Structure formats: C-alpha cells, structure tokens
Amino acid sequence: MSKKPLQFTLNGSPTAVFANGGANLLDVLRREVGDLTPKYGCGQGTCGTCTILIDGEPHLGCLTLAESVEGRSVETTGGLANGPDLHPLQKEFMEGFAAQCGFCTPGMLMAAKALLDQNPRPSREEVVEAISGNICRCTGYESIIDAILRASGQNVGRAV
Amino acid sequence: MSSIEFRKDLFADERDDNLNEIGKPTVRQDILGHVTGRSPYYDDHLFDGLLHLKCVRSPHHHARIRSIDTSAAERMPGVKRVIKPSDVPNNLNTLLSLINFGKDDEALLQGGKVSYVGEPIVAIVAETEHQARRAVDAVKVDYDVLPHVLDPEEAMKPEAPSVNEAYPNNTFDYHELYDHQKLRFGDTQAAFQAADHVVEGKYQLSPIEQAPTETCGAIAAPETNDRYVCYTGTQALFFSLGTTAKLLDMPSSRLHFVGGTVGGGFGGKVDSLHEPLAVLGAHLTGAPVKYVFDRQEEMQVGAPRGAERWYIKDGVMNDGRIVARQFTGIFDAGAYSRLSPYAIVKATGHLPGPYTIPNVSSNVYCVYTNRTPATAMRGFGITAVDFAIECHMDKVASQINMNPIELRIRNAYRDGDMKAHRRLAKNTALIECCQVAAQKAGVRLSPELMADSSLRGGGTPERIEIPETLTDDYGKIGDRRRSNIPIHPGEGTGQQSRVAAGVRGEQVVAAPAQDTDMVIEPGRDGYRGPSSGEKLPQAPQTMAPIQPTPYPEAETAAQPVTAAPAPPPPPTTPPPTASPPAATPQQSAQPTPYQPDKPFDRGVKRPGVSRFLSGSRRR
Helix, strand or coil, X not given: CCEEEEEEEECCEEEEEXXXXXXXXXXXXXXXXXXXXXXXXXXXXXXXXXXXXXXXXEEEHHHCEHHHHCCCEEECHHHCCECCECCHHHHHHHXXXXXXXXXXXXXXHXXXXXXXXXXXXXXXXXXXXXXXXXXXXXXXXXXXXXXXXXXXXXXXXXXX | CCCCCCCCCCCHHHCCCCCCCCCCCCCCCCHHHHHHCCCCCHHHCCCCCCEEEEEEECCCCCEEEEEEECHHHHCCCCEEEEECHHHCCCCCECHHHHHCCCCCXXXXXXXXXXXXXXXXXXXXXXXXXXXXXXXXXXXXXXXXXXXXXXXXXXXXXCCCCCCECCECCCECCECCCECCEEEEECCHHHHHHHCCEEEEEEEEECCECCCCCCCCEEEEEECCCCCEEEEECCCCHHHHHHHHHHHCCXXXXXXXXXXXXXXXCCCCCCCCCHHHHHHHHHHHHCCCEEEECCHHHHHHCCCCECEEEEEEEEEECCCCCEXXXXXXXXXXXXXXXXXXXXXXXXXXXXXXXXXXXXXXXXXXXXXXXXXXXXXXXXXXXXXXXXXHHHHHHHXXXXXXXXXXXXXXXXXXXXXXXXXXXXXXXXXCCHHHHHHHHHHHHXXXXXXXXXXXXXXXXXXXXXXXXXXXXXXXXXXCCCCCCHHHCCCCCCCCCCCCCXXXXXHHHCCCCCCCCCCCCCECCCCCCCCCCCCCCCCCCCCCCCCCCCCCCCCHHHHCCCHHHHCCCCCCCCCCCCCCCCCCCCCCCCXXXXXXXXXXXXXXXXXXXXXXXCCCCCCCCCC
C-alpha cells in the first residue's frame, strides 16, 4: 500500500496529504489531516455519524474512497462555526438540547446543513427524511428535528 | 412538540417551586463541544505509531481449548506482538470483586475453556487494523467442542453442562451459601389457600443490546514517567482502573486513566474489557495501542441486558385485594457473572412492585448459560420484573373482571406502608399516576377512586405490620440450595444432586418458593406467637404450630373465613425429629422496622442496607 498525494478543499482551505491507497476518507480526515469532528461509529455505512459534505452533498466518510475527493470540496462540522460565531444549526442544537452524548451530533449537523443549503424552509417530513440515515441512540430525534426547523427560521415549540 | 406536562397540582405542598434551575430549560455544560465536534471522545486522541489490537475469538458456544498455535500469526507482516493467556499477569477476575462480591470467574484471555461465542483467546497487536485482522485469521486454535446450554432453566437441570468453572452448578452463590436470592414476607401458601382466585403467569424478556453509536474501546500509551495513560470510553472509570490494576498486577498509581466523554453507553460500557488489554498491549510493545470493538463485535461480544424469565402467582380476593404474590425469577447471566448477581439483589428489593401485599415470597436465580455475558442496561434488574408484574396485574384484573387501573389503585402502596423487604414506603405516587393515566385514557373511575391519595390510608397498624414468616426445620426462611429441596413438596430430600429445574422448563421451574412443611418458629423475625384472642390448636412440644398469617383484612370482616382455615395437610414426610426446640417462651420478637433518624417526610433519603433483604445469616 503505497502512499499517494491527495489534494482537496477542506472547509474552504486547500489541503494536501499523503494517503494510503484504498484508505477511506474518514480515516484520512481523522488520522492524516487531523480533523476529528467526523466520528467513527460503525465503519459500515449504517449509523451516519461520519456524514460529511462533498461538493455540498452528504456522504458517508467511512464508505468513501479518499482518492475520490481529489480536487473536490469537503465540508465537516469543524468548518461550521466561523471562529467563535456558531452556525445557526449549532446554536439551535445547543439551546434546544438536541444533543445528549454528542456522538451523532456532527453527522446530524452535516445532514441538516445539506438539507438547509438545498431547501431553506423544509417541512417536518423533509427534515425527518434528511436525517433518516443518522442514528441517535440517546433518543433525541424530536429535539433534533425541532432544532433543525428552528434553524431554518421556522417557529417550533420548544421542548419543556 | 413538547410532550412533558408538569402536574404541579399533585403534592404541591411538598415541592419548592421557587428554584433557580429545576423545571426550567437549561443548556448543557458540555454541549459547545458536542455541536462543534470537539468533545474529546477516547478515539479523538491521536498518537504517532498507534498500534491496533484485535482478538482471536471462540467460534463455539462451549469448548475446551486443546492447543493454540500462533507461530504463523507471529510471522505475519506488521504483527508486533501476540498476547496469549499466559501473558496476562493475573488472568482471573470478576467485575464486582472490587466491592468484594462474587468469585473471580472470568479470564481476560481464555486459555482453558471457552464458554460463549466470541470469548477472546489471543490478542494480536499489529501496525494496522487490517494486519491485525489478517493475523487473527492465521491463529490456529484446536478445540474440543463440549455440549452447551443456552436456556437458563435447561442449565439448572442436573445433567446440564457446567458453564462456569467457578460456579459448577450453573448458579451464582449468594453469600457463598445460597444458590438464589430469597425474599420471604408472611405466608404465601396459607394466603393462596384462603384466596378466592389464584392467578399464575409466565413472562420473559429477551436480551437487549445497548448499541451505542460509539463502540466500546480504549487507547493506552506509555508515558515518560513509567506510567500508562489510557483514554477510554468507559462508563465506570474507576471500575476500569481497578480491574486493570488487578488483572495486570500493577499498582494503580502507574495507571493514568482519562475518560468522562462517552459516545453513548446505556450500561454497555461498564465491563472494563478494553482497558486491561490496551494497557497490556502498550506494556508489552512499548507503543500506543488501540483496542476497539467493531460493530459486529459490539453486537456479538458486547454484553447486553440479560434475558429474564419470571413466574408470578397471585392470590386474589373477589374485591380485588391481592393477598399473596409469589415469584420465581430466572436471570440468564450468560457465561460469566459481570453484574447479573447484583441485578438480582436489586430485583429482589423491588418485589412485589409498587403494591402493598401482605404475603410475598420469591426465589430468584442467577443462572449461567453459554451465551454472551449480560451486564448493566438502564434499570437492569427492575425493568423485566416490572414488565412481568404489570402484565400480571392486567391478567389478574381480567380474571376478576375489574378495571386494571382500579385494581392497581386498590393495591397500590401508600406512604408509610411496610414493604416486603422491611422498609417503609415513602414518596409513593402510584395512585396519582393511575388517576392521571385514567383521565388521559378516558377511563372512568368511581369518584371514590379518583379522590384517593397516596398520602392517605398508609402506615396503619395493619399495613405497617411485619407478618410472621415461615421457616423450615433448620430455622431458615426456606432452603439454601436446590439440592436440599424436594422436587415436590413433602417428598423428602432424596435427591442428592441438583434438583430438576423443570421438565422442559415448564412444570417445576425451580425450588418452590415455600414448602408446605415449613413452620413458624419462635425466635424468628416476625414471630409473635398465637395471639391470645385466637383459638388455635396448641403446638405439639416438638414443633411450632402451622399458623396462617393474619392479614389485616382478616381481623375485620372475614374473621371466620380466614382466621381459622383448615391447617395445611401434614407433610407426607414428617420433619426430622431433630428440629430445633420450639418450646421457648413466646417473646415478643416482632422486630422494630426501619425508622429514619428524623421523622418521616417525603424528602429524599439515602436508603441504608436492609439486613432482611436476603436470607443470609451472619457468619
């Protein structure tokens, strides 16, 4: 397994690493680039906690060949906030108690961002569909859905 | 979408609503890390030269290992170290040994006899995960496959294969004397005879995997000060630390454990399986080592909530009063103890559920089978028996044609009532829950029931009474072990080995909770002697009289019916003449129940340890 140069844009910054041939993007991001925000949950594409955006589309980092992002734009949760200013999704997740253990949160945020970038005012059903590939085991789906709807500027009753 | 409704009208005088945080939305202190992806889970610590550890696992439910050949694996590319069972300094442990509970029964790496599918045998440390997996495949283990048992009641039969070498009878030894946890309160047998209906039921719950999104794992690395740092996703950092120190025979001062950020646990991350192997790997290679379950291991090897089976027998009067409740509980611990014996202690303390029942008995067994060892999960020990109890309440309600909510209110415990484990109930709220549930469900209850309250009616002399409790001819509240217990009551103790736990697990499930030849013995907890008002036959000199427990109701209306029932038929085998002398004077041995230091109120109090909870006697 020889290492190959790989260049792509990560959260707006040009990034170049040497990656093992055949490595998956999640491993390269975490081990080679050092962006630890996408999480490793199952390694088999079922839990969605490694969700990242490639050219604005949600993808599963653990099932994406690193080489396939050559020259493309990759977004992770690490790029959501602008310095200390949080993304509206992050703010609403924070205030709406939409994270408990926090392990699924980066993937949820990226799936939600992909939705809101395409569809700024989604319906509740569209939100449910958008995060249907992301598993939360602390059972916080309702508050997550509410937070995403609020981040899109829709008035949703707050839990509690 | 808020689904939470505060009923501040209930117990309004007991609550201070003038609080700063309680009842108000708040922002979690760790949530900034969660939404920015910066919360430091154990896997978010990067190390140069990180090695990966994978285990060779048993493909068999039950097998003796004849030989292990790792020579091919040691020559595989990238393999840094093959860890064998003999490399573990102190290769036998049980999780709760740290609190002096149970015998050491589980090896970190099993070299003798594997007892469940997935039990680790050899660990491979390699440069990449892929290389470690390849080397795992290259290890040759020669097995002598043994018969296995997967059902706990099958495992209790005499001919069942012995699963756990520390507990050859396939049941955990409580206090090194008892093969089950026992609760006795009053006389269930007599109450069954006096009851209008006897309702029996069998209930079971499957194992449940916690399935956290972050699988269990740990990373360990040597530090420059001759210590090892271990980043771990454990839910029980000090269990992990103590377990590692014990298994590796290493002072805990050399272990620097960092945890606290857990990617979901729900009880599945308390078993401390990863930290000892990761630290051992770091110790043997001098390099950082990561040991993590993949998703398949998490599901197959990660310990689930254990399966439970409950048999419940209720004695019920026509008016809905439950006068007796008997339990036989069977926990499937899997191959090793882990936390199951403790779950049973919890379950026993919980019986008979949130109800005040004057006669309660239970035998609860912790049984070893060739399945994945069970461990903690959200309310373990309580969840399954509560499921069983509430299903049974519905069954009882349908049998006596009573609304199930009404049945619950009529039998609900109330503040000040004596519970079966001899502690007073407090902060009870079942009646109020039932009333709200009835309203929500549109069930019409009588005005009398809707006006009832947990605050009233409890703690009366009848409801606070600790009833006389039957003992056997050894002065015990029932037999210690199945080997002493006749399969059918009165048959004598001919059986030398373990008693059949049931024909196909149906007919005789385990030890009967109470034998018919048991007697009330002076000097025992709860003994009051025949009260002067009752005209009971005088006891023969060698034996205390068999005597029904007077339940509260008996003293009022139903005097002729229940106060003088026909005594139970004499046992076919008379008890040994060497029974303890019963002629001691009737001392007022009614024990004083637990009383809090301060007068009873509804504040939160730390419960102490009840010495009545089990049948143990101090040695």
